[in-house]
Amino acid sequence: MEHEDSKFYQRKWTQVLLLLGFCFVFYFLALDQSELRKGDEIRYARIAQEIVTGGDWVSLHLHGQPYMDKPPLFFWLIAFSSYLWGGFASFSARFPSAFLGTFAVLITFFMGKSLYDSKTGFLSGLILATSFLFARYSTRANIDATLTFFTTASLFSFLQWYRCSKQESEGQMGIWRLSIYGFYVGMGLATLTKGPVGFLLPLLVGLVYLLIQKDWKGIKRMRIFSGMLLFLAVVLSWYLPAVIKGGQAYLNETLFHQSIDYYSKGWDHPKPIYFYLCNFPVDFLPWTLFLPGAMAYGYSKDCYGKRKEFLFLLTWFVVPFLFFSFSAGKRDLYLLPLYPAASLMVGKLFGDFIFNRIERFRREWISLPLYVLMGLILIAGLTIFWLLSKEFPFYSPYSLPIACFLVGGGVVLFFLCHFRRYGTIFFFLF
Secondary structure (H helix, E strand, O other), X not given: OOOXXXXXXXXXXXHHHHHHHHHHHHOHHHOOOOOOOXXXXXXXXXXXXXXXXXXXXXXXXXXXXXXXXXXXXXXXXXXXXXXXXXXXXXXXXXXXXXXXXHHHHHHHHHHHHHHOOXXXXXXXXXXXXXXXXXXXXXXXXXXXXXHHHHHHHHHHHHHHHHHHHOOOOHHHHHHHHHHHHHHHHHHHHHHHHHOOHHHHHHHHHHHHHHHHOOOHHHHHOOOHHHHHHHHHHHHHXXXXXXXXXXXXXXXHHHHHHHHHHHHHHOOOOEOOOOHHHHHHHHHOOOHHHHHHHHHHHHOOHHHHHHHHHHHHHHHHHHHHHHHHHOOOEOOHHHHHHHHHHHHHHHHHHHHHHHOOOOOOOOOHHHHHHHHXXXXXXXXXXXXXXXXXXXXXXXXXXXXXXXXXXXXXXXXXXXXXXHOOOHXXXXXXXX
């Protein structure tokens, strides 16, 4: 296995700049390459436009009619973006998603650095940025990339508080107190983005993590009373004026019908309980293939000293997965808040493989998925050319470069895997 321990990996701000540069090219340059799509994009941009033209920043409207499906924060961001970029267009409507999606990548980097080291954080940030579904919704005028940023920021604050609160040094007491309040502020902003799910996910992850460890003192130290007061202050800063203005009907529609009824009855997007077992593996490609190995590695002897860190990530992954699986209404994008956790687990596995930190863990956990990926790439290249040549002969000349690229990529991947060039393999996939 190669050892690629260069200064490039050791400089934190170099890694941050590289992540920012990648997100700029991959996200921001793509924002105005197509018109807003029918459905959510056009609807959300229209709501933001009516905020600006009507001057009502409390009650949302769509085509002049009250809009009660979602809280206002994301629409406010699009409205501010229109001021920043001089009007409503594809770029300004999608800018908040790309901007906060980029910051979700950066928070993932800093969380990986805090849990493990900066190399793991850097690889985890790249994995999140290139996972199929996260990249897709970071370049669309859609709420869920923004929700993912706020839930990730909230959980990062919780993690910093929990780690610092274990320290007995007097100099760190103020830091963890500030961090726990960041946990509640993040929940409040996530709630203003998409309703009750914004506080339920971080709160459940934090409480379940402490309960699994039987850390009853940790639950007492969470300052739940004062923290929830801060959370309510954030949420009620909009919700109270909105309910006063809209009345009881507004309260029933936004809180009960759009949240509780949707979760329990699934009147929109009804799907079976196993829906995410089928969709998530596709949406997290190509990194899905390495996730089972990452989970096994987290409980291996090589990671014995980092079990609590891995338990936090596993809790963060499992709790939202189960929460949304039991919901009657399902969409693939609902799982975005757990993508940073999955990225950090896979980033830890790749980081330790690349930098020779694995001693007892079987390398087949990463080599076998690589061979599977090779096979899929080769099959995809050959299938694309064969199908288009047979069914759409006119397009076959255009498919040839794609087929050659995929087949060639599969061959290159085979030789890199054979010689255990795992660092090169990672960046080849990236």
